[in-house]
């Protein structure tokens with residue numbers, strides 16, 4: 001008798017974030033049941049009452065940024081018990097909105113949010129600078145987006161299940177505009193971060209006349225100085241570029257955007 005092929009053990013875990021990334025998976029209505037039939041979903045605390053928190057996992061999706069000590073403990077544990085760890089969403093890949101805190105005095109932020117209780121944030125709740133997962137552990141794949149695109153998640157799952165190495169889209173949003181023959185908003189004097197930002201959304205916002213604000217985070221290969229010149233030449237204020245990158249790019253902004261900071265804040 002042939003032994004039945006074991007289904008991959010999948011976990012969907014969450015640290016500090018809004019849970020919108022995992023909702024994107026659960027909202028893949030017409031194909032979610034196919035996915036669930038092909039895998040063994042052993043941990044998904046948002047939708048399951050009984051979860052295997054000890055692994056091992058074949059694939060562990062983690063959404064959210066590391067923003068307190070408990071996040072870090074969980075992340076290290078999941079990493080140790082996973083063959084493949086996927087950073088899901090821009091919180092996990094770039095620290096995203098939580099990362100805004102890194103540009104302000106941490107104590108002031110804590111006091112504004114927690115008032116007098118700020119001094120009691122200790123143990124697992126003790127804050128750490130909001131950081132993407134790969135600042136702490138090895139990450140095998142990154143699917144950014146706030147939230148990530150359903151089509152990118154489906155593609156990843158399909159390629160993984162068929163034994164391929166999943167390929168993550170790495171072109172800027174502008175490439176998708178070109179493919180869709182969307183007239184560039186910069187030509188009409190509108191603001192758009194597309195040249196700096198990883199696509200995968202099929203140029204969703206420019207497609208309806210709105211500039212890309214950068215929810216997928218910056219592409220790693222972005223030619224920052226050249227892009228600044230392009231955006232400046234088209235009237236996009238550097239202050240706005242700065243704000244958008246602070247909002248979505250978190251600490252990566254420090255690495256990728258030093259040129260922008262210098263221009264905005266002066267030498």
Ligand code: SF4
Nearest residue numbers: 017018020089091146
């Ligand atoms: S990336 Fe966006 S949707 Fe996902 S957890 Fe963070 S804030 Fe929520």
Ligand code: SF4
Nearest residue numbers: 174177184185192194
């Ligand atoms: S700058 Fe914006 S509108 Fe222009 S091509 Fe790039 S993404 Fe599209």
Ligand code: SF4
Nearest residue numbers: 201205212213214215
């Ligand atoms: S166009 Fe930009 S802001 Fe809009 S979904 Fe795509 S990456 Fe996000």
